[in-house]
Amino acid sequence: MTVANRKDTKGTTVVIGAGILGASIAFHLSLRGERVVLLDASEPGQGASSVSFAWMNGHNKTPQHYHDLNRRSLDMWDRFARQLGGDVGLVWGGQLRWASTAQGANDLVRRVQQMQTWGYPIRSCDNSELISLEPRLSFDKVTAASFTAIEGHVDTEKVIGACIRNAGAMGAQVRAHTKVQRLDLRETGKNGVAISTVGTTHGDIPCDRVVIAAGPDTAEIAAYAGVEVPLNHTFGASIITESIPPLFDIIAVLHTCTDYKPQMALRQLDDGSVMIHGGLHGGANDRSLGKDEAEISEVLSHARQIAPALEGVAIKEVRRGRRPIPADGHPILGYTESIPNLYLAVTHSGVTLAPLVGELAAMEISDGAGIGMLEPFRLERFG
């Protein structure tokens, strides 16, 4: 790995949040020779990134510029894994999805056609093809289906661990259990302000730039500097089973459409355990942090109907967390206009987007580049 000469003259960038986005940004900044301090209130990787279904995709991402952002990042994953220099649990094979009502079929076919016009390699397939792709699965009622060969999933814990190890080897300081409680401002002339110090539970850190990549807590931290970030969240849970022999012949990810109740998704991790994700998307005001036990057993029993190999397999763990969702559903990326040394990186689909956000954010932070494809995703679009 080639590391640029350390740019001591450019000072310190404090990255708040060691989830998949903060870890990727810290790694890419370190590659560019920046002096980085990466902070996390807890152990790195225990936020949304640990609960994530971690499916890398360009599916149903609209409008086209948002689809293109995801597609580009999806295509960057192999290179990112090589840069990280080890096993990050990448599993490719594509995504199979099916509808089970007439309305669901219409929606799916329309979406497939739309994604095709954007050059996304997805196609419709029929029931017999579904069965020939995955003969060991049981599809009850199929009205339409689609297959995309280019999608996959990844082990977020391994990715974050590899980013932190590599960034650390290049000189980044990584401080776990260090919660940010304050951002101090200094005047910069002409009524301008900048963040001068990050106040944490383990002392103050003078800084030249701050990146907030704190997932669902981003808005709370930005508010310490008087910056409003319109961010919602929904709650989600992922069920993880004990390890079983290979579940799929070809695919990496299986999804029902929203017309299947409860909607669900299955993927098999590289240790053989199966992650089942499904049920309702909790509302933003739902304080129950994840799905209740009744919903979890309903999701599990449907998963067993679709994948009979899960019959009798025990649940190892249920992870619950919050999805960080900017108010219009799209990422917030870039320096803020009101505080020019404050960079925000918060998004749903952050696993898909991690290689791209890390690489492009590092270019904007390190070189002051203004990257055109990030323009639609600035905070200022909210007015």
Ligand SMILES: Cc1cc2nc3c(=O)[nH]c(=O)nc-3n(C[C@H](O)[C@H](O)[C@H](O)COP(=O)(O)OP(=O)(O)OC[C@H]3O[C@@H](n4cnc5c(N)ncnc54)[C@H](O)[C@@H]3O)c2cc1C
């Ligand atoms: C159930 C679920 C399923 C999902 N499925 C997918 C999917 O299939 N594909 C996909 O691409 N995306 C998916 N996502 C979204 C994706 O997981 C997130 O967009 C991504 O993980 C966000 O990463 P992050 O680094 O921004 O946030 P996080 O992983 O939440 O990390 C933020 C970090 O900030 C730290 N922090 C918070 N406050 C402070 C503070 N005051 N001081 C210091 N540190 C702090 C936290 O401890 C945490 O470690 C899913 C999310 C969920 C919850």
